Amino acid sequence: MERFRGFRVFCKSLTPLAIRRASSGGSERWTLRQRRDPYSREATRQNLKSRAAFKLLEIDDKYHIFQQGQTVVDLGYAPGSWTQIAVDRTGRNGHILGIDILPCAPPPGVSAIQGNFLHIKTQRAIKAFLLEQSLGRQNDHVAVPVSRNNGSYGVFARQRQQLACDQNFGDDAGQPANYEKGQNNGVLVVDVVLSDMMANTSGNSFRDHAMSMDLCHSAIAFALDTLKTGGHFVCKFYSGPEDVDLELRLREAFEVVKREKPRASRSESREQYFVSKSRKRGVTKQDLYGYDYDN
Numbered sequence: 001m002e003r004f005r006g007f008r009v010f011c012k013s014l015t016p017l018a019i020r021r022a023s024s025g026g027s028e029r030w031t032l033r034q035r036r037d038p039y040s041r042e043a044t045r046q047n048l049k050s051r052a053a054f055k056l057l058e059i060d061d062k063y064h065i066f067q068q069g070q071t072v073v074d075l076g077y078a079p080g081s082w083t084q085i086a087v088d089r090t091g092r093n094g095h096i097l098g099i100d101i102l103p104c105a106p107p108p109g110v111s112a113i114q115g116n117f118l119h120i121k122t123q124r125a126i127k128a129f130l131l132e133q134s135l136g137r138q139n140d141h142v143a144v145p146v147s148r149n150n151g152s153y154g155v156f157a158r159q160r161q162q163l164a165c166d167q168n169f170g171d172d173a174g175q176p177a178n179y180e181k182g183q184n185n186g187v188l189v190v191d192v193v194l195s196d197m198m199a200n201t202s203g204n205s206f207r208d209h210a211m212s213m214d215l216c217h218s219a220i221a222f223a224l225d226t227l228k229t230g231g232h233f234v235c236k237f238y239s240g241p242e243d244v245d246l247e248l249r250l251r252e253a254f255e256v257v258k259r260e261k262p263r264a265s266r267s268e269s270r271e272q273y274f275v276s277k278s279r280k281r282g283v284t285k286q287d288l289y290g291y292d293y294d295n
């Protein structure tokens with residue numbers, strides 16, 4: 001049963017906070033903003049890792065992304081509130097894998113890989129993990145940073161012995177029984193790819209936009225290598241001149257593509273989300289990009 005509630009439900013019970021004088025310190029200003037923010041307070045009350053949870057809750061309430069038993073990959077999962085929602089909404093038989101460049105202990109029921117998603121070795125590690133028969137909710141799935149290949153990725157303790165990072169992902173060995181095979185080297189085993197990835201913003205809006213577009217295109221290419229036909233893709237982006245191109249590519253690959261600005265997304269932020277539903281059959285990343293886009 002779903003545990004976490006969206007904004008509309010909890011806002012009825014909000015009590016106003018006393019307004020305090022803002023202090024000059026950045027961290028104090030941040031603390032004060034968090035305390036005043038109803039989403040942050042409600043996240044604490046519901047034991048959610050961050051207020052970002054309410055963005056995904058609103059998206060899921062509107063678009064019905066999650067179902068019981070799905071396999072979900074959450075790119076940029078730390079500190080983990082989206083993975084908490086995914087665990088809750090996919091139920092006992094769901095499989096949730098989080099990826100983040102930062103070391104972060106994943107919430108219960110979540111597997112995790114630490115690495116830079118833009119690095120091809122990290123993406124291979126994710127794909128290799130997705131092919132593991134043992135993917136599941138075991139408690140020993142704890143993220144451990146493993147310094148290899150100039151420290152660009154890490155995987156869990158359980159997988160440490162020999163992860164098939166360098167093997168050809170298209171090799172059929174060890175694949176689960178119910179997978180679809182993509183045109184190139186994709187094996188389509190994932191129901192939902194989420195991406196809330198964003199590096200620290202620089203304050204330069206074009207630079208932040210460009211950085212976000214890199215992450216989004218890389219996430220789309222990955223999604224097309226791993227999503228089942230009919231699978232869904234939710235992706236944060238920082239708006240700017242290039243997002244129309246992103247949207248056009250998504251429309252080639254998904255039946256429905258919508259822009260969303262959830263209420264929990266701060267009005268002063270340029271962040272928005274593309275919600276892309278129902279991956280079309282047979283459309284590959286080569287169709288979208290015209291070359292083998294890896295990262």
Ligand SMILES: C[S@@+](CC[C@H](N)C(=O)[O-])C[C@H]1O[C@@H](n2cnc3c(N)ncnc32)[C@H](O)[C@@H]1O
Nearest residue numbers: 052076078079080081082100101117196197198
């Ligand atoms: C806004 S936070 C995600 C919050 C998360 N959805 C939640 O609900 O807790 C963005 C995350 O993206 C991660 N990130 C940014 N660039 C990344 C990259 N190249 N590879 C992996 N993770 C990245 C950051 O480390 C950060 O944890």
